[in-house]
Amino acid sequence: MTVREQAQKAREAARTLARLGRAEKDAALHQIAAALRASVDRIGEANAKDLEAARQAGLSPAMIDRLGMGPTVVEATAAGVEYVASLPDPVGSRGPMQRRPNGLLVGRARISLGVIGMIYESRPNVTVDAAALCLKSGNAVLLRGGKEAQHTNRVLGEILGEALEACGLGRGGIQIVSAESRESIHELITLVGLVDLVIPRGGEGLIRAVTENARVPVIQHFKGVCHLYVDESGDLEVAKALVLNGKTQRPGVCNALECLLVDSAVAERMLPPLAAALQAAGVELRGCERTRQWVPSAVAASPTEWGTEYLELVISVRVVDGLDGALEHVAAYGSNHTEVICTNNLAHSERWLREVDASCVCVNASSRFNDGGQLGLGAEIGISTSKLHAYGPMGLESLTTEKWLVIGEGQVRP
Amino acid sequence: MTVREQAQKAREAARTLARLGRAEKDAALHQIAAALRASVDRIGEANAKDLEAARQAGLSPAMIDRLGMGPTVVEATAAGVEYVASLPDPVGSRGPMQRRPNGLLVGRARISLGVIGMIYESRPNVTVDAAALCLKSGNAVLLRGGKEAQHTNRVLGEILGEALEACGLGRGGIQIVSAESRESIHELITLVGLVDLVIPRGGEGLIRAVTENARVPVIQHFKGVCHLYVDESGDLEVAKALVLNGKTQRPGVCNALECLLVDSAVAERMLPPLAAALQAAGVELRGCERTRQWVPSAVAASPTEWGTEYLELVISVRVVDGLDGALEHVAAYGSNHTEVICTNNLAHSERWLREVDASCVCVNASSRFNDGGQLGLGAEIGISTSKLHAYGPMGLESLTTEKWLVIGEGQVRP
Numbered sequence: 001m002t003v004r005e006q007a008q009k010a011r012e013a014a015r016t017l018a019r020l021g022r023a024e025k026d027a028a029l030h031q032i033a034a035a036l037r038a039s040v041d042r043i044g045e046a047n048a049k050d051l052e053a054a055r056q057a058g059l060s061p062a063m064i065d066r067l068g069m070g071p072t073v074v075e076a077t078a079a080g081v082e083y084v085a086s087l088p089d090p091v092g093s094r095g096p097m098q099r100r101p102n103g104l105l106v107g108r109a110r111i112s113l114g115v116i117g118m119i120y121e122s123r124p125n126v127t128v129d130a131a132a133l134c135l136k137s138g139n140a141v142l143l144r145g146g147k148e149a150q151h152t153n154r155v156l157g158e159i160l161g162e163a164l165e166a167c168g169l170g171r172g173g174i175q176i177v178s179a180e181s182r183e184s185i186h187e188l189i190t191l192v193g194l195v196d197l198v199i200p201r202g203g204e205g206l207i208r209a210v211t212e213n214a215r216v217p218v219i220q221h222f223k224g225v226c227h228l229y230v231d232e233s234g235d236l237e238v239a240k241a242l243v244l245n246g247k248t249q250r251p252g253v254c255n256a257l258e259c260l261l262v263d264s265a266v267a268e269r270m271l272p273p274l275a276a277a278l279q280a281a282g283v284e285l286r287g288c289e290r291t292r293q294w295v296p297s298a299v300a301a302s303p304t305e306w307g308t309e310y311l312e313l314v315i316s317v318r319v320v321d322g323l324d325g326a327l328e329h330v331a332a333y334g335s336n337h338t339e340v341i342c343t344n345n346l347a348h349s350e351r352w353l354r355e356v357d358a359s360c361v362c363v364n365a366s367s368r369f370n371d372g373g374q375l376g377l378g379a380e381i382g383i384s385t386s387k388l389h390a391y392g393p394m395g396l397e398s399l400t401t402e403k404w405l406v407i408g409e410g411q412v413r414p
Numbered sequence: 415m416t417v418r419e420q421a422q423k424a425r426e427a428a429r430t431l432a433r434l435g436r437a438e439k440d441a442a443l444h445q446i447a448a449a450l451r452a453s454v455d456r457i458g459e460a461n462a463k464d465l466e467a468a469r470q471a472g473l474s475p476a477m478i479d480r481l482g483m484g485p486t487v488v489e490a491t492a493a494g495v496e497y498v499a500s501l502p503d504p505v506g507s508r509g510p511m512q513r514r515p516n517g518l519l520v521g522r523a524r525i526s527l528g529v530i531g532m533i534y535e536s537r538p539n540v541t542v543d544a545a546a547l548c549l550k551s552g553n554a555v556l557l558r559g560g561k562e563a564q565h566t567n568r569v570l571g572e573i574l575g576e577a578l579e580a581c582g583l584g585r586g587g588i589q590i591v592s593a594e595s596r597e598s599i600h601e602l603i604t605l606v607g608l609v610d611l612v613i614p615r616g617g618e619g620l621i622r623a624v625t626e627n628a629r630v631p632v633i634q635h636f637k638g639v640c641h642l643y644v645d646e647s648g649d650l651e652v653a654k655a656l657v658l659n660g661k662t663q664r665p666g667v668c669n670a671l672e673c674l675l676v677d678s679a680v681a682e683r684m685l686p687p688l689a690a691a692l693q694a695a696g697v698e699l700r701g702c703e704r705t706r707q708w709v710p711s712a713v714a715a716s717p718t719e720w721g722t723e724y725l726e727l728v729i730s731v732r733v734v735d736g737l738d739g740a741l742e743h744v745a746a747y748g749s750n751h752t753e754v755i756c757t758n759n760l761a762h763s764e765r766w767l768r769e770v771d772a773s774c775v776c777v778n779a780s781s782r783f784n785d786g787g788q789l790g791l792g793a794e795i796g797i798s799t800s801k802l803h804a805y806g807p808m809g810l811e812s813l814t815t816e817k818w819l820v821i822g823e824g825q826v827r828p
Contacts, residue, residue, distance in 0.1 A: 019768065100788070100790060106789050106790060109767065109768075111771070113802075114771075192625070192626075196802070212606075215625070215626060217631065237824070238823075241826050242824065245826035245827060249827055349821075354433065357528075358817065360817065360818040360819075361817060362821075363820070364821070365518055365820045365822030365824075365825050366825065366826040369518065369822075369825070369827060370818065374518075374827065375520050375818060388527075388610070388633075388802060389802045391815050391818075392818045393818075401802065402805060403805055403806065404773060404784065404807075405775055405776075405777075406774060406779045406789070408776070408783075410655055410778050411778075412656065412780040413663055413780050413782040
């Protein structure tokens with residue numbers, strides 16, 4: 001089947017999925033979870049082929065690790081599907097209906113988007129996670145994972161399709177798009193009228209290629225260059241906790257910290273202990289000239305240091321002149337992802353909350369909280385750094401939209 | 415100045431506009447309204463050049479009429495700007511802040527989008543309307559009107575820029591993009607990172623060309639093929655009022671009716687009076703075979719009749735078998751714009767509201783109500799038939815987005 005034919009099948013399935021009630025969708029999700037648990041061996045066999053190919057291709061141990069879909073990952077994935085079943089169904093809810101002067105009742109109802117294309121790399125459990133979120137939100141999904149996970153994804157697709165069928169739903173709602181060629185990505189992102197939204201997840205190169213060539217709407221998540229600004233009034237112990245958590249708890253993710261900004265008024269007092277804490281945690285510091293005055297052990301920052309996403313135990317450090325200096329730096333080098341201030345000054349906190357343009361703006365809280373689960377969305381399908389439709393973590397609601405309802409008794413427009 | 419340079423200037427201005435309070439924005443809007451009223455002659459002179467060129471180019475009287483910007487249109491436009499000033503400011507409002515188990519307060523704040531590109535044709539008052547809505551929502555705007563209105567638009571741009579300057583705001587916030595060449599459209603829609611959203615308004619060709627070539631997000635409004643389905647339980651007088659209002663009140667607009675569907679169970683009783691009312695209003699009927707059985711004067715519908723947007727006093731008429739037949743027809747030929755049912759059956763009304771995929775779904779109300787003003791948005795910058803970000807009329811809120819706020823006391827992620 002061509003990608004276009006798959007999309008046509010998905011389009012038909014989407015009409016059915018959009019109308020399902022919560023009970024039917026949750027039943028299908030529980031069926032999927034059970035099917036996954038019953039298929040540990042079948043998944044393991046397919047996964048072994050991908051792992052073997054990855055080893056032969058000389059992929060890094062970290063990448064091979066991400067590819068693994070052993071019994072523990074399968075169990076966690078199945079539990080994740082059950083968790084999605086436990087979340088409220090956003091589809092069908094209606095907002096307040098306003099009575100217009102002419103007596104019309106007008107308001108909005110939440111509906112599914114239709115057909116969603118997911119383009120991703122590596123981790124095969126994304127196949128199941130994304131399918132579960134799309135099913136719960138009443139959308140059909142076309143899943144185009146990476147070539148490195150193709151055997152695993154194919155088997156997962158079979159299991160998901162069989163589970164849908166067992167519930168009396170067609171297989172069109174969850175389909176795997178072939179990862180054999182790059183061409184299938186191009187087809188998927190140009191199916192105007194058949195695909196309602198494409199969500200790319202992966203490296204910057206993938207996301208840029210999708211954005212540049214797509215003809216259908218794309219919600220992208222570019223890199224996360226997250227800053228922590230330590231204000232004059234900030235608490236040193238809080239600052240220490242935030243910088244350590246942001247930089248070292250999981251350095252390879254997009255909401256990890258990449259740059260520490262310190263107010264020049266407190267650089268002498270704050271920088272040495274902050275630097276010592278980071279260095280004790282194995283973090284390399286790359287500092288501006290003023291930083292190196294107080295932390296001589298910091299490497300001199302190169303001219304291209306600001307705005308760099310390290311994704312490892314490296315952090316850039318810059319002394320800035322007060323809140324305005326920090327806001328300027330973030331506006332120039334931030335990536336609209338997550339920006340943190342450590343302060344006890346209410347006016348500064350308010351200006352940070354108002355003036356910083358990022359999907360998540362934090363006061364005295366770790367950048368690592370920019371996450372669907374942490375923010376109360378239950379689960380997320382990605383973190384958008386696009387401003388249209390969704391900005392920040394995308395939960396079930398972000399996979400829906402609203403239509404207008406108008407209820408009258410024969411009203412016409414004069 | 416190149417379009418890129420204009421966009422860079424707009425980007426800078428956007429940072430300032432995003433932070434303005436309501437009072438400052440409303441003052442600028444009142445300044446614009448006053449400046450327009452004081453410039454009736456200046457606008458008239460420029461407009462005369464466009465009108466003369468249009469006559470020489472042999473444009474239709476309807477098109478020339480749309481180009482006109484005489485004293486009456488200027489006054490209405492100025493009043494429109496004052497009306498926008500009277501609307502609530504969406505920027506800066508915050509939704510409920512939820513307390514998370516770890517004590518964090520999380521919620522969302524409404525913010526401006528940034529830089530908006532408007533691409534439109536004909537009516538020069540759109541230049542002012544769009545500028546007012548963008549200013550009120552804290553966005554910078556790049557206005558690329560049609561070549562046929564270029565003299566008028568250039569002068570309007572000067573007046574708008576002078577008004578901004580008189581209020582101490584730079585001219586970067588409202589700029590006219592040259593309509594000399596088609597190339598400026600292409601530049602505008604490919605400025606990734608500088609332009610946050612492009613809204614094309616105009617003919618299907620323009621919107622399709624923009625959608626196909628854009629690299630930045632686009633919210634498009636394609637054609638409106640709106641249906642009225644008269645259900646078995648529908649009231650004949652209500653059906654008559656809805657079909658007449660939808661088809662004849664303003665046939666050239668996107669929320670006008672293009673197709674009448676009648677339940678076969680009541681075709682014999684309903685079709686002849688509905689047809690007579692339409693014909694008495696000068697509407698040409700193009701009917702299916704079953705329609706012509708009861709309305710022999712209807713023209714036989716051609717095989718391509720369904721899904722046609724006439725925008726004139728023509729309507730297609732089809733007899734369908736009950737609600738399911740109507741839903742099938744609308745799913746196959748609708749344009750996701752506006753779909754109306756005339757019914758007194760609650761179950762049918764609910765199924766219509768739930769199952770029809772359109773930006774506005776109406777029960778016993780005219781399709782002409784799919785309009786920002788009519789739905790209580792105050793004003794609109796267009797009607798989106800895209801589902802992402804906005805579906806239906808786009809008011810001030812649709813020109814904004816939401817970012818997450820996280821307020822803590824030093825919380826980190828375990």
